[in-house]
Amino acid sequence: xxxxxxxxxxxxxxxxxxxxxxxxxxxxxxxxxxxxxxxxxxxxxxxxxxxxxxxxxxxxxxxxxxxxxxxxxxxxxxxxxxxxxxxxxxxxxxxxxxxxxxxxxxxxxxxxxxxxxxxxxxxxxxxxxxxxxxxxxxxxxxxxxxxxxxxxxxxxxxxxxxxxxxxxxxxxxxxxxxxxxxxxxxxxxxxxxxxxxxxxxxxxxxxxxxxxxxxxxxxxxxxxxxxxxxxxxxxxxxxxxxxxxxxxxxxxxxxxxxxxxxxxxxxxxxxxxxxxxxxxxxxxxxxxxxxxxxxxxx
Numbered sequence: 015x016x017x018x019x020x021x022x023x024x025x026x027x028x029x030x031x032x033x034x035x036x037x038x039x040x041x042x043x044x045x046x047x048x049x050x051x052x053x054x055x056x057x058x059x060x061x062x063x064x065x066x067x068x069x070x071x072x073x074x075x076x077x078x079x080x081x082x083x084x085x086x087x088x089x090x091x092x093x094x095x096x097x098x099x100x101x102x103x104x105x106x107x108x109x110x111x112x113x114x115x116x117x118x119x120x121x122x123x124x125x126x127x128x129x130x131x132x133x134x135x136x137x138x139x140x141x142x143x144x145x146x147x148x149x150x151x152x153x154x155x156x157x158x159x160x161x162x163x164x165x166x167x168x169x170x171x172x173x174x175x176x177x178x179x180x181x182x183x184x185x186x187x188x189x190x191x192x193x194x195x196x197x198x199x200x201x202x203x204x205x206x207x208x209x210x211x212x213x214x215x216x217x218x219x220x221x222x223x224x225x226x227x228x229x230x231x232x233x234x235x236x237x238x239x240x241x242x243x244x245x246x247x248x249x250x251x252x253x254x255x256x257x258x259x260x261x262x263x264x265x266x267x268x269x270x271x272x273x274x275x276x277x278x279x280x281x282x283x284x285x286x287x288x289x290x291x292x293x294x295x296x297x298x299x300x301x302x303x304x305x306x307x308x309x310x311x312x
Contacts, residue, residue: 015057015058015059015060016057016058016059016060016079016080016214016217016218017059017060017061017062017077017078017079017080018053018059018060018061018062018078018079018080018081018082018221019061019062019063019064019069019072019073019078019080019081019082020041020061020062020063020064020069020081020082021063021064021065021066021069021082021083021084022049022063022064022065023065024065024066025111025179026066026082026083026084026200027063029103029200030082030200033101033103033225033228033229034053034225034228036228036231036232036302036303037224037225037227037228037303038224038228038302038303039053039055039221039224039225040053040054041053041061042054049062049063050062050063051063055220055221055224056217056220057217059217059221062078066083066084066087067083067087067090067091067138069081069082069083069087069203070083070087070088070091070093070095070203071091071093073093073095073203073204073205074091074093074094074095074205075205076205076207078205079204079205079207079208079214079218080098080202080203080204080208080218080221081202081203081204082200082201082202082203083200083201083203084111084198084199084200084201085097085100085196085198085199085200085201086113086139086142086177086196086198088201088203089141089142089196090138090139090140090141090142092141094205094206095203095204095205096203096204096205096206096209097201097202097203098201098202098203098204098218098219098222099201099202099222099225099226100199100200100201100202101199101200101201101202101225101229102199102200103199103200103229107179107180108232108233110197110198110199111177111178111179111197111198112177112178112179112194112195112196112197112198113139113142113175113176113177113178113194113195113196113197113198114175114176114178114184114191114192114193114194114195115135115146115173115174115175115191115192115193115194115195116164116173116174116175116176116178116184116189116190116191116192117129117172117173117189117190117192118167118168118188118189118190119188119189119190121172121173121190121192123192124192125192125193126150126152126192126193127150127152129152129154129172129173129192131152131153131154132153132154132155133152133154133155133172133173134154134155134157134170134171134172134173135147135154135155135156135157135171135172135173135174135175136157136158136159136163136166136167136170136171136173136174136175137156137157137158137159137163137174137175137176138158138159138160138161138163138176139175140156140158142175142195142196143156143175143195144156146175146195157170157171159171159174163175163176164176164183164184164187164189165187167187167189173192174189175195177198178191202222202225204218219308220308223305223306223308224303224305227303227304227305227306228302228303230303230304231301231302231303231304233277233278234275234276234277234278234301235275235276235278235281235298235299235300235301236273236274236275236276236298236299236300236301237254237273237274237275237276237281237284237285237288237296237297237298237299238260238271238272238273238296238297238299239253239271239272239273239274239288239293239295239296240263240266240269240270240271240293240294240295240296241269241270241271241272241292241293241294242268242269242270242292242294243268243269243270244268244292245291245292245293246270248291248292249272249288249291249292249293250272252284252287252288252291253272253274253288254274254275254276254277254280254284255274256274256275257272257273257274257275258272258273258274259271259272260272260273269294275301275304281298
């Protein structure tokens with residue numbers, strides 16, 4: 015049986031559940047707070063929920079075949095895993111989050127090199143913190159934190175390395191960003207033992223293909239464009255890449271129907287351009303996912 019470990023009790027948990035649901039991979043739990051679940055896809059998949067920081071190590075050890083966690087914890091753990099897919103979502107946005115070095119707002123430093131040797135830096139990311147200061151050629155006293163890292167200043171630390179999405183938490187605690195240490199995404203990982211097993215490798219790649227398709231679908235809208243035949247030569251080049259001819263209008267002669275997937279960020283500009291080029295009207299439809307053939311997957 016394939017086994018999967020997913021993040022619990024973190025900003026990634028709900029976004030991960032939403033991604034799997036959009037992909038059609040229903041996670042069945044006995045109760046909302048149950049830490050065990052199953053997915054029925056190509057046979058049963060055993061699902062367990064763990065803290066994101068634990069996931070790289072348990073996947074690398076072979077206890078689980080595949081997992082999803084943050085790139086920050088993969089680097090921090092130094093676990094030997096393979097990254098199969100990366101998704102740019104956090105708790106509140108469809109964008110990567112950051113690990114930042116932050117200091118009190120009234121701190122005189124304007125750059126990391128302004129920090130004196132021996133600066134106490136509280137963080138849950140001890141390995142990343144040490145490497146960051148080594149690469150900067152500075153000596154810092156890294157203080158391990160087990161949460162509520164911002165509260166360590168000033169009694170236990172002079173600065174922090176912590177996760178930032180919007181920056182509100184830093185501001186509320188009187189801190190400001192001095193330097194971005196890492197930009198992080200959610201990543202699907204597998205251990206070497208999994209990819210060495212042909213049957214498991216195929217199932218994992220099938221799951222990843224659906225997740226990728228679901229993530230891409232949430233960033234695009236399907237547009238259906240009615241075009242007079244005489245305007246096809248001006249409208250067609252403006253359609254999104256990979257668009258197709260859906261047929262002809264059943265009620266109006268001489269009208270062709272085109273369809274395509276437009277990125278959300280380009281939707282308004284695409285609509286304006288198509289109408290200006292001669293399109294009669296445009297209908298927008300939400301899509302869940304577009305699944306590619308297996309040979310184009312990871």
